[in-house]
Amino acid sequence: MAKQLIKGNEAIVKGAILAGCRFYFGYPITPASEIAEAAAFYLPVVGGTFIQAESESAAINMLYGAASGGVRAMTASSSPGMSLKQEGISYAAGSELPMVIVDVMRGGPGLGNIAPAQADYNQMVKGGGHGGYKMVVLAPNSAQEMCDLTMLAFDVADKYRNPAVILADGFVGQMMEPVEFPEPVMELPKKEWAIQADAQDEFRLVSSIDLEPEELEKHNVHLQQKYAAMEANHVMFEDYQTEDAELVVIGYGVVSRILHSVVDELRGKGVKIGLMRPISLWPFPKNHIIELAARIKRFFVVELSDGQMVDDVRLAVNGKIPVQFYGRYGGVVPSPDEIIAQIMKKNEA
Amino acid sequence: MANALIKADSFYELYERKSGIQDVTHYCPGCGHGVLHKLIAEAIDDFGIRERTILISPVGCSVFAYYYFRVGNIQAAHGRAPAVSTGIKRVHPESIVISYQGDGDLAAIGGNHIIQAANRGENITVFFVNNAIYGMTGGQMAPTTLAGQKTTTSPYGRNVNSEGYPLKVCELLSSLEAPVYIERVALTDPKNTTKVRRAVRKALQNQIDNKGFSLVEVLSVCPSNWKMTPVQSKQWLVDNMIPQFPLGVFRDKTAEIPNRETIRNTFDQSGVREKLEIPANEKQVQYSLQPKMDFANPKLVIAGFGGQGVLILGLGIAQAAMQAGYNVSWLPSYGPEMRGGTANCNVNISRERVGSPLVTKPTVLIAMNLPSLEKFDSKVEANGLIIYDTSLINKQPTRQDVHVLGIPATQMADELGNTRIANMVILGAFIAYTAVLNKEVVFDALPNFIKRKNLLPLNESAIIRGMEYVLNKVTN
Amino acid sequence: MAEPLKEARVVVREDECKGCGLCIAACPEEVLFEQKHLNRMGYHPAGYKGSGCSGCGYCFYQCPEPGAITVYKKGYVEEEAA
Numbered sequence: 001m002a003k004q005l006i007k008g009n010e011a012i013v014k015g016a017i018l019a020g021c022r023f024y025f026g027y028p029i030t031p032a033s034e035i036a037e038a039a040a041f042y043l044p045v046v047g048g049t050f051i052q053a054e055s056e057s058a059a060i061n062m063l064y065g066a067a068s069g070g071v072r073a074m075t076a077s078s079s080p081g082m083s084l085k086q087e088g089i090s091y092a093a094g095s096e097l098p099m100v101i102v103d104v105m106r107g108g109p110g111l112g113n114i115a116p117a118q119a120d121y122n123q124m125v126k127g128g129g130h131g132g133y134k135m136v137v138l139a140p141n142s143a144q145e146m147c148d149l150t151m152l153a154f155d156v157a158d159k160y161r162n163p164a165v166i167l168a169d170g171f172v173g174q175m176m177e178p179v180e181f182p183e184p185v186m187e188l189p190k191k192e193w194a195i196q197a198d199a200q201d202e203f204r205l206v207s208s209i210d211l212e213p214e215e216l217e218k219h220n221v222h223l224q225q226k227y228a229a230m231e232a233n234h235v236m237f238e239d240y241q242t243e244d245a246e247l248v249v250i251g252y253g254v255v256s257r258i259l260h261s262v263v264d265e266l267r268g269k270g271v272k273i274g275l276m277r278p279i280s281l282w283p284f285p286k287n288h289i290i291e292l293a294a295r296i297k298r299f300f301v302v303e304l305s306d307g308q309m310v311d312d313v314r315l316a317v318n319g320k321i322p323v324q325f326y327g328r329y330g331g332v333v334p335s336p337d338e339i340i341a342q343i344m345k346k347n348e349a
Numbered sequence: 350m351a352n353a354l355i356k357a358d359s360f361y362e363l364y365e366r367k368s369g370i371q372d373v374t375h376y377c378p379g380c381g382h383g384v385l386h387k388l389i390a391e392a393i394d395d396f397g398i399r400e401r402t403i404l405i406s407p408v409g410c411s412v413f414a415y416y417y418f419r420v421g422n423i424q425a426a427h428g429r430a431p432a433v434s435t436g437i438k439r440v441h442p443e444s445i446v447i448s449y450q451g452d453g454d455l456a457a458i459g460g461n462h463i464i465q466a467a468n469r470g471e472n473i474t475v476f477f478v479n480n481a482i483y484g485m486t487g488g489q490m491a492p493t494t495l496a497g498q499k500t501t502t503s504p505y506g507r508n509v510n511s512e513g514y515p516l517k518v519c520e521l522l523s524s525l526e527a528p529v530y531i532e533r534v535a536l537t538d539p540k541n542t543t544k545v546r547r548a549v550r551k552a553l554q555n556q557i558d559n560k561g562f563s564l565v566e567v568l569s570v571c572p573s574n575w576k577m578t579p580v581q582s583k584q585w586l587v588d589n590m591i592p593q594f595p596l597g598v599f600r601d602k603t604a605e606i607p608n609r610e611t612i613r614n615t616f617d618q619s620g621v622r623e624k625l626e627i628p629a630n631e632k633q634v635q636y637s638l639q640p641k642m643d644f645a646n647p648k649l650v651i652a653g654f655g656g657q658g659v660l661i662l663g664l665g666i667a668q669a670a671m672q673a674g675y676n677v678s679w680l681p682s683y684g685p686e687m688r689g690g691t692a693n694c695n696v697n698i699s700r701e702r703v704g705s706p707l708v709t710k711p712t713v714l715i716a717m718n719l720p721s722l723e724k725f726d727s728k729v730e731a732n733g734l735i736i737y738d739t740s741l742i743n744k745q746p747t748r749q750d751v752h753v754l755g756i757p758a759t760q761m762a763d764e765l766g767n768t769r770i771a772n773m774v775i776l777g778a779f780i781a782y783t784a785v786l787n788k789e790v791v792f793d794a795l796p797n798f799i800k801r802k803n804l805l806p807l808n809e810s811a812i813i814r815g816m817e818y819v820l821n822k823v824t825n
Numbered sequence: 826m827a828e829p830l831k832e833a834r835v836v837v838r839e840d841e842c843k844g845c846g847l848c849i850a851a852c853p854e855e856v857l858f859e860q861k862h863l864n865r866m867g868y869h870p871a872g873y874k875g876s877g878c879s880g881c882g883y884c885f886y887q888c889p890e891p892g893a894i895t896v897y898k899k900g901y902v903e904e905e906a907a
Binding site for chain 1: 405423433438
């Protein structure tokens, strides 16, 4: 198939439309704005709707309304925007609305900067909104995956009636790479529960409120069962050179690309190193980490943050082998050499 | 009017979603919500729109409006009903969407949403119940609480000097162009109630006729939180609220605006790849390429001033390399320095899978201005290559362990009639020097990254000039 | 076939009445009144004196409860409701 050299952010929109998405609600923010721009450009051409919302809050609530109507719809933003969307995300999880939410992370906290970062892991993976919920969170590391995982996110969202998240970073969003676009999804799943402006609507309700604690608990139990099914079925990761590895580096998104170079370089020097890249951040590949921990000597985790995913690695490893961490913050991206030096230094320690 | 006044069909017979007694509402005795609900339900019945009506329940006392209305129901977050309404209405343009909101919901936490939905002219109907107090949470100050009015959070009376004045939503929204119909009415005596009934019907009819945004502000009582009997509270409304919130029509463009046709959304994926400008499958052209030893899998840093076309140069190299069958990545500097200052991009070209898209140790540095040369000069890998524009850089690279190619690219471009194609002169020099790419593949790729087709010949000339410069230099 | 009503009639469903008194205050014919007994919710429900209703509907549009008051106008035929 012919490849197209394309920005990750733009690949998201094309992937979304191929997956049948026809509605986009968003607010401009660097480094995610190309997603809104591409949506504004392409959606009208395919009979879809783009609305530049008055705020991030409006965007997620327009999405809430559209998703209630049973269509495939999405929004995207970057870190500060995601903080603002959290209310709506919690409501969507509570009301069981399928939707796709993209976060192209940038440096923080606060206004921070627009350089790539990964400090929204806790916010997006652990449920940044109130009330306790889970979402499948997928972390692409290439323009191809920006397309593919977005398409997958729509399927997962519809399958479980739950929001699904693409957690990218500024580099994966801004980078251009060749993408082979898959064939379009021709038919969308039927949604009997959705508000469809027809005679059946009188039985349908989209809501997250239930004043009776026992009833709300039942709803929560139902959600937890759903999350358990998501956890059982949607773990995704990629191993590189881990078969005989004594040391496994772990990183997601753009970091995994840098770690790929690290592994190549150290393998060239005879170091038995491998890379494990979580693709789904939730569900987290914890069983795989347990397996690896049984046969390697140490993990080395790299993040563009103070260390957020590393907590999940440590929970899985449960003290069995050392889990070392190296992070850069504020939009600084470490070079392979810098990471190699850290790996060597901690080996001596 | 029918020959009997009976509970509307648009109410559920039993309110099965409600716990406890299921044939009465949860509203307090004398509450205005129930009356407005009845007027809306009656209109839905009379207009025959029940099956396509979608009600957005807000947060506030009417949070449970969905208990009662036998229509499609969506419960929205506090203040967000206009945004939720926008979403569902755009999805189902044939539906009749009612955003039902109270004063805290609409005028405080959702203030921006209602302004923006009104300003977009969303074809929805908003019923705004103003009773000058927060009901559900137990009688706190609302944005519409009257001056001097005591509430649990204005226990000494609303002080206009610190809490401001009651917010006049109709007056505010009627300053916008888009809204079609805005009226303030009051649920007081039968005469005024008849006006409420008329306004409700008009606001819904406007939506049925696709005319646009309609909002009816309904002054209403809250006997429980006002701490009065229902009968006293109606008098209080007349005596105190109406003087501050004058009744009347603030906007009515109903007659001017034509009834528009409803266009339903249809889903069609045919031809979607073409519409998305995804290239058609073509046979991969085989190019005969033999890169010089040091440039088998080159990593490039291309840097210069914004406006010199360094990003497009990188893009062109990446595009051509992709078409030649390489794996590639192109990463721009997208920081604020891009705007007006320096710009750079990183390009990976590799027969292997591309690891880090970020190039920290370039095989090739293309420097189009002095700051770029100074910044990246020391980072180039040994045996790498520095290409720099000698028309703008009057300094030699300091490195002794790398190939150095100086080329007066901007001057050459100027001779060709446009200094902005200096980047293409450099592209020519790069391919001639490294043989990573050849002229054929670059020319094939050119239309994919030069948007203005009339500039293609000029760009081709520039590339050829750059190639000739290198070939002549090497031969001489 | 039922006969058309010769006189308008108001029916109060006592179980659904919250005793707010708005219908009583609005009734121009003064044929509604507050009853002495309490209903299941503990309110004194409104009652109809049994005659004198003009069928104006004021009470219906003052009453906040969707089903508490029904007004049958003069000439109403029962089948119409079906």
